[in-house]
Amino acid sequence: MFEEKVLKKIKDDKEKWEQGPLGKSLAKSPEAKPVFTTISGTPVERLYTPLDVEDLDYERDLGYPGTFPFTRGVQPTMYRGRYWTMRQYAGFGDAKSTNERYRYLLEQGQTGLSVAFHLPTQAGYDSDHPLSMGEVGKVGVAIDHIDDMRVLFDRIPLDKVTTSMTMNAPAGVLLAMYLAIAKEQGVDWAKVGGTVQNDVLKEIICRGQYIYPPRHTMRLTVDLIEFCQKSVPKWNTISISGYHIREAGSTAAQEMAFTLADGIAYTQACIERGMDVDSFAPRLSFFFNAFTNVLEEVAKFRAGRRYWAKVMRERFKAKDPRSMMLRYHVQTGGVTLTAQQPLNNIVRVALQTYATALGGGQSLHTNSYDEALCLPTQQAVTVALRTQQIVAEESGATDTIDPLAGSYYVESMTDRIEAEVDEYIKKIDAMGGTLSAIEQGYIQKEIQNSAYRFQKEIETEERVYVGINKYTMEEPPPTGLLKVDMSVGEKKAAELKQYRANRDNAKWKAALDKLREISATDQNVMPYVIEAVTAKATVGEICDVWRNIYGEYRPKEFV
Amino acid sequence: MAQKIKMIMAKPGLDGHDRGAKLLARVCAEAGMEVVYTGLRQTPEMIVAAAEQEDADVVGLSSLSGVHNYFFPKVVELMKQKGLEDVLLVGGGIIPEEDYDFLKKSGMNAIFGPGTPTGAIVDFIKENVRKR
Amino acid sequence: MAHDFAAQILEGSNRAAARLISWLEDEDERAYECMKEIYPHTGRAFVVGITGSPGAGKSTLTNALAREIRQSGLKVGILAVDPSSPFTGGALLGDRVRMSDLADDPDIYIRSMATRGFLGGMAKAASDVVKVLDALGKDVIVIETVGVGQDEVDIVGVADTTCVVLVPGLGDAIQSMKAGIMEIADVFVINKADRPGADMLCAEVSARIEMDAHLRERGWVAPVNKSVAVEGVGVHELWLSIEAHRKYLFDSGRFYESRREKIAKEALRMIHGELFRVVREQLEQSGRLDAAVEKLMNKKLDPYTLMRDTLTEWLSSSQCKRRHDEDTKG
Known part of the structure; x- marks a missing residue:
């Protein structure tokens, strides 16, 4: 980017500065610590200059928004066209109370829905299963069957909102219910937009909501992708997630590397199914975390976009530019929140939101300040949403595209993260690919080691965490926390009994039998899942069909 | 040979967030304990069976999905039924302070909320664990 | 107590079995009385x-x-x-x-x-x-x-x-x-x-x-x-x-042979282990191990002599001597 003559001069001058003013200053008073690092442990230099980006080629490495390699953004106008989608993850109790929260959020200016399901649904159990005891309606909404889904989207037109569903191993079942409800509402599937997470690999790596062994669960993932590509063209068929990898303790670069490694595995699996890369890749979406170190996060997003574009073009020979775009949702870092002095979390979330805006994300969930204590209260949720609105509409971060481009530090960090990602991907390839790296526990161990390093840094006070190891204070226990009604479980169990008693048994049984038959073949299961949910089969019943055929996954590796 | 502290580290319920549980397991092992990790999706019955078979001195329960008030007392109750009253029971995770009293009254020996240094947990176990 | 414990284990008490295993792991003396009781079963x-x-x-x-x-x-x-x-x-x-x-x-x-x-x-x-x-x-x-x-x-x-x-x-x-x-x-x-x-x-x-x-x-x-x-x-x-x-x-008939071999090996291993434990304990507690190691370091003593001397001394100690004499007489 710079002429050699200019660089030479900068190098000479920098040395002069180091020996002169800097040297004198350091002699008088040394810096606060010998090494400065990001929260990921990456060393940070005192000063970045053109010397750190001397190999940068603007046209090759940065280019223009909406064009390869998409370093500067995936759309030509970015937030000058429209802001990111403000999408708050929400759900608790039964379908009715969650439906009320959704309609409140939409009235407050939220632009998309994001369904939090309770753990039994995520793990493929009905609310009255023994393992569901105590969990019903706790961390999300209890959805057992199509009637619940109908109540959940009552008075919400499915052609007007887009809905994201955090649903993985049983993703097909919940999407089937959603599509069935859309049909009831008279909405053409071509107009239905949204996302299912459908990312089973990261469940095995770190999030724990797995059901089936990797090979089989991947088959269901690909079935969904293939089905939507033909029948629900606007649906984002997967949200390949680094969020939870970061929550589990990874560094920024590991988050990007392991997520893209998962992305490569899904792409490969779809191609092996016989799909053309450009037929499905434009609907692959991603999901990342945003921590408080704004500059490192921005570099991470930029590096990820550039690397993925190259992977798609070079490795998978994609031709459609949309296949090369790393489009992603962001959630602010849940683990960065502290239970101590919880109002401080508002500031953390604001910085993380700022990082997302400067990094060019497509949608965002901001955490509520009380989430290290409980599920968010309405007041906390409102502040979280307002935080996004302030960053979008007051901060100026949205006025120009990729404003940090050209910063010597950010460009250098972008290169560094991209190089680290590349190193991991190469290592994983050498291990026989992502599935095999997961089976060997490699990815899990890398994450756990980073988590351990970070914890040690906090405990030795090498890294400051406000309210945890510095600026601590006595405070009265917080009050007014959200309590989920424990009786939802009993209500749901009684209601399920009724539901099962009142359905057309012959129709129900025929649908499940058919699904069982198809699931043992290579045929796409999705049409039969839709038939089964319409015939009133429950989430647990459908998941059991697959449990019986595919077996259940048990994690293999430990620290 | 000296007695070693044997610990069960368990995650009751369906919550899959095991960063804290695994981290603590590792820290306790480094402090010289023998730590049995049970993995996810444990029912109170499974946890107590493990405690009995392993002759555990400590049982650690980690919960981040808000189900502590349901699961922890259940574990305490079953431990009592099996005659395992002298086993130290500690809990951690996303547990609001206002629940501490209830959990302690129901028989938990200690609750460690978010941000507790792992060293403090190790010390508590070493100071309060039974002799076999 | 050993008797109670053994009885409980024979009746199928997981808890008693669990504790006995812990004692075995700890090489706790209490284990051996119990083990004697359950051995016939x-x-x-x-x-x-x-x-x-x-x-x-x-x-x-x-x-x-x-x-x-x-x-x-x-x-x-x-x-x-x-x-x-x-x-x-x-x-x-x-x-x-x-x-x-x-x-x-x-x-x-x-x-x-x-x-x-x-x-x-x-x-x-x-x-x-x-x-x-x-x-x-x-x-x-x-x-x-x-x-x-x-x-x-x-x-x-x-x-x-x-x-x-x-x-x-x-x-x-x-x-x-x-x-x-x-x-x-x-x-x-x-x-x-x-x-x-x-x-x-x-x-x-x-x-x-x-x-x-x-x-x-x-x-x-x-x-x-x-x-x-x-x-x-x-x-x-x-x-x-x-x-x-x-x-x-x-x-x-391999089952019988193989079990016999295992039992023989096990018995020898136990005797070996216990002998070694006792000898080592004595050497360590009396401070003689340290002294001997010091000499070994300075080459004033060689480990071969140390081994022989330790053994001779052990065998001539009162308790063992009698047994040893009886054995040689027989």
Whole structure:
């Protein structure tokens, strides 16, 4: 980017500065610590200059928004066209109370829905299963069957909102219910937009909501992708997630590397199914975390976009530019929140939101300040949403595209993260690919080691965490926390009994039998899942069909 | 040979967030304990069976999905039924302070909320664990 | 108290068994009285060893095998052995994670165990734990451990049937041939057999077995099984192979011989361990070990003389002397 003559001069001058003013200053008073690092442990230099980006080629490495390699953004106008989608993850109790929260959020200016399901649904159990005891309606909404889904989207037109569903191993079942409800509402599937997470690999790596062994669960993932590509063209068929990898303790670069490694595995699996890369890749979406170190996060997003574009073009020979775009949702870092002095979390979330805006994300969930204590209260949720609105509409971060481009530090960090990602991907390839790296526990161990390093840094006070190891204070226990009604479980169990008693048994049984038959073949299961949910089969019943055929996954590796 | 502290580290319920549980397991092992990790999706019955078979001195329960008030007392109750009253029971995770009293009254020996240094947990176990 | 404990174990008390195992692990004196009491009630259970390199899927296979064995109504004890850290003395025992399926079956008892730094090797503690589980009423006891051929973790001497688990793609076959695993296997299992390379590994192992059979007359030729333990595939067949080996042991009289060898080895090992413990304790506590080491360092003494002197002194000490004299008189 710079002429050699200019660089030479900068190098000479920098040395002069180091020996002169800097040297004198350091002699008088040394810096606060010998090494400065990001929260990921990456060393940070005192000063970045053109010397750190001397190999940068603007046209090759940065280019223009909406064009390869998409370093500067995936759309030509970015937030000058429209802001990111403000999408708050929400759900608790039964379908009715969650439906009320959704309609409140939409009235407050939220632009998309994001369904939090309770753990039994995520793990493929009905609310009255023994393992569901105590969990019903706790961390999300209890959805057992199509009637619940109908109540959940009552008075919400499915052609007007887009809905994201955090649903993985049983993703097909919940999407089937959603599509069935859309049909009831008279909405053409071509107009239905949204996302299912459908990312089973990261469940095995770190999030724990797995059901089936990797090979089989991947088959269901690909079935969904293939089905939507033909029948629900606007649906984002997967949200390949680094969020939870970061929550589990990874560094920024590991988050990007392991997520893209998962992305490569899904792409490969779809191609092996016989799909053309450009037929499905434009609907692959991603999901990342945003921590408080704004500059490192921005570099991470930029590096990820550039690397993925190259992977798609070079490795998978994609031709459609949309296949090369790393489009992603962001959630602010849940683990960065502290239970101590919880109002401080508002500031953390604001910085993380700022990082997302400067990094060019497509949608965002901001955490509520009380989430290290409980599920968010309405007041906390409102502040979280307002935080996004302030960053979008007051901060100026949205006025120009990729404003940090050209910063010597950010460009250098972008290169560094991209190089680290590349190193991991190469290592994983050498291990026989992502599935095999997961089976060997490699990815899990890398994450756990980073988590351990970070914890040690906090405990030795090498890294400051406000309210945890510095600026601590006595405070009265917080009050007014959200309590989920424990009786939802009993209500749901009684209601399920009724539901099962009142359905057309012959129709129900025929649908499940058919699904069982198809699931043992290579045929796409999705049409039969839709038939089964319409015939009133429950989430647990459908998941059991697959449990019986595919077996259940048990994690293999430990620290 | 000296007695070693044997610990069960368990995650009751369906919550899959095991960063804290695994981290603590590792820290306790480094402090010289023998730590049995049970993995996810444990029912109170499974946890107590493990405690009995392993002759555990400590049982650690980690919960981040808000189900502590349901699961922890259940574990305490079953431990009592099996005659395992002298086993130290500690809990951690996303547990609001206002629940501490209830959990302690129901028989938990200690609750460690978010941000507790792992060293403090190790010390508590070493100071309060039974002799076999 | 020892009597009460033993009685409780014989009546099937998990809790009493659990405590006795802890005492054995701690080498606590209280264990030995109990062990004496239960000894007459042991030797009934059939012991299966599962061994192989890390990542071979041993725990998953053990889990599936235990379920299979339960189908036939037999009660199962599982001993899952993991290494202790040589630096901290602690251990992370993760095998139960893969055995969640078994947790609510009252007729299955699972015990995780760290190798610690047992005198006389892992085998001592393992063979004692097997006795406890046997007395507790378990019909089949499965011992699962990493590695064989090393003193520390060599539990092969405890098992009636040793299953060696191999997986394609880890260079396992070659490794095991070097480590002498081929010789100790009664049954081979190629786990994760849905992976590429499984057939080749199977062929390699079979060829090696055939070669062995030519070289040496053997009553039993180790079968090579394939399994996908995660999905329960091939586990029934594995159990059939183990049963076949058991039948062979009985029919050929090998069972009796092999048990006799094991008991002899075990008795010697125990005497060796206890003698060594007592001698070492005396040397250490009297400060004489330090003094001797100092001399060894300065080359004022050589370890050969030290060994002879220690032994002579030990044998001439009052208690032993009498016994020694009696023995020589006889």
